[in-house]
Amino acid sequence: MFVDNSPLWINNLKEFAESYQEKFEAFFAKTVEEANAQMLGHRFSCVVLDIHLGEDVSGIDLARWYREINPYMGIVLLTSHAREAYSMAIGALADDCLSKPIGFTALAATIENAIKNRTMPHKLRVARFATLQKLLPHMNAVKYSHRICGEAGSGIMEGYLAKDDMELAWDIYKDAEVDEFRSIVGMASCRGCVGYCKFCKSGRRTFKRPLEISELVAQILHSLHGYQAMGVFQGFKRLEINSSDEGDVVFSNLDNFCRMVALFLDAKIPTIGEYLIRKFIATTIGHVGNLKRLINEYRELLDWLWLYISVNFTAEETRAFYMPGTRGTSLVHLKDVLWEFGELTGRNVTISDIVMKGLNDRPEDAEGYFKLFGQGPFDIKLMALQEGSLAEVGRVTIEDVIHFQELLIQAGFTADRIRIRTIIGRDRDYGCGRVVPEKRWEELG
Numbered sequence: 105m106f107v108d109n110s111p112l113w114i115n116n117l118k119e120f121a122e123s124y125q126e127k128f129e130a131f132f133a134k135t136v137e138e139a140n141a142q143m144l145g146h147r148f149s150c151v152v153l154d155i156h157l158g159e160d161v162s163g164i165d166l167a168r169w170y171r172e173i174n175p176y177m178g179i180v181l182l183t184s185h186a187r188e189a190y191s192m193a194i195g196a197l198a199d200d201c202l203s204k205p206i207g208f209t210a211l212a213a214t215i216e217n218a219i220k221n222r223t224m225p226h227k228l229r230v231a232r233f234a235t236l237q238k239l240l241p242h243m244n245a246v247k248y249s250h251r252i253c254g255e256a257g258s259g260i261m262e263g264y265l266a267k268d269d270m271e272l273a274w275d276i277y278k279d280a281e282v283d284e285f286r287s288i289v290g291m292a293s294c295r296g297c298v299g300y301c302k303f304c305k306s307g308r309r310t311f312k313r314p315l316e317i318s319e320l321v322a323q324i325l326h327s328l329h330g331y332q333a334m335g336v337f338q339g340f341k342r343l344e345i346n347s348s349d350e351g352d353v354v355f356s357n358l359d360n361f362c363r364m365v366a367l368f369l370d371a372k373i374p375t376i377g378e379y380l381i382r383k384f385i386a387t388t389i390g391h392v393g394n395l396k397r398l399i400n401e402y403r404e405l406l407d408w409l410w411l412y413i414s415v416n417f418t419a420e421e422t423r424a425f426y427m428p429g430t431r432g433t434s435l436v437h438l439k440d441v442l443w444e445f446g447e448l449t450g451r452n453v454t455i456s457d458i459v460m461k462g463l464n465d466r467p468e469d470a471e472g473y474f475k476l477f478g479q480g481p482f483d484i485k486l487m488a489l490q491e492g493s494l495a496e497v498g499r500v501t502i503e504d505v506i507h508f509q510e511l512l513i514q515a516g517f518t519a520d521r522i523r524i525r526t527i528i529g530r531d532r533d534y535g536c537g538r539v540v541p542e543k544r545w546e547e548l549g
């Protein structure tokens with residue numbers, strides 16, 4: 105069935121149907137009412153829906169209802185806008201989305217694929233559904249849109265949530281520098297952050313609230329659906345879920361994060377369809393009390409949890425000035441609890457340092473790091489401060505980061521304990537949390 109309110113397009117589609125009458129028997133509807141009547145009276149193999157129907161109800165709304173009526177029917181969306189704006193709907197609701205104008209051959213191939221997709225062996229569908237069913241109720245927790253950024257060396261897809269008029273962002277990217285087959289879902293844990301770090305846009309936003317479990321789960325599910333639908337990252341199947349975007353998960357949302365991890369484990373993840381989740385990463389400036397709780401109350405999850413700690417300054421006064429949320433946190437106590445975590449899990453805790461030229465990249469800073477983290481289960485990750493994040497710091501280049509790496513080695517670290525991260529997103533500014541959307545999803549068309 106073709107649903108389109110434009111008489112011109114219906115004529116076009118009729119012409120298409122005539123050319124392919126040996127393959128398809130076609131039905132047409134110009135209004136939502138007509139479409140619903142046809143849907144209830146037939147069992148279609150595929151429905152092709154224009155998104156903008158000129159009524160209160162859109163093609164996406166219809167796709168949502170029709171998917172419930174018949175999960176085994178192909179659904180193709182048509183739009184006069186860029187298809188990318190709707191690609192997150194693909195996978196979740198629809199099998200594909202095409203931009204008008206469309207050639208007859210492409211349309212026929214898309215319809216055939218959609219039908220094939222929906223008639224995959226029943227057993228396989230049941231298996232996938234069984235894996236995902238515990239998580240599916242969370243799927244619609246957020247509204248979203250997304251874009252592909254295409255950073256050099258990485259493919260970045262960003263999603264934008266909008267709930268309670270609250271915009272925030274998550275992203276998925278591949279990290280070819282470290283492991284070509286690794287992709288990362290960077291997720292937000294809160295709106296705003298209580299860390300209030302001066303170099304971080306999340307910290308400069310007003311803290312609103314921690315995200316609910318369903319919002320955390322939804323970011324991952326939407327990422328996976330988008331990931332599949334966009335075909336970026338194909339062949340990259342090992343996923344890490346990192347709470348590295350907006351908010352400090354350990355400070356403000358530890359329990360929901362851990363319950364979210366438990367939900368995935370309970371749903372027999374690590375495999376979602378073809379994706380293998382390898383780890384969940386809690387990224388934080390460190391909260392000694394909550395880290396102790398993590399160790400004691402969520403011990404059964406520790407095999408799946410990695411810790412990234414954003415330290416940046418080893419002099420506590422300077423740290424408290426630039427990262428007010430750390431005030432009162434002793435780095436020595438923090439180190440002790442991280443050490444315990446490392447010993448319990450048998451894995452290193454990653455100490456992350458944003459190199460800020462002239463501020464934290466002197467020999468004494470490197471020595472401070474060695475004094476604190478030279479012994480024990482720790483490795484260091486370095487990255488450059490995003491330009492413009494702090495008025496007093498100029499542009500930080502990769503050479504500056506390498507220079508600080510050398511100072512760390514001179515202070516006593518071995519080179520294999522230090523990694524440099526160069527991929528960062530566009531329009532971003534980050535600390536341990538990184539993302540604030542510069543463009544709202546409405547602007548994406």
Ligand code: SF4
Pocket residue numbers: 297298299300301304305306307308349350351352388389414427429534535536537538
């Ligand atoms: S760097 Fe991390 S803790 Fe600090 S404000 Fe940003 S998100 Fe929060």
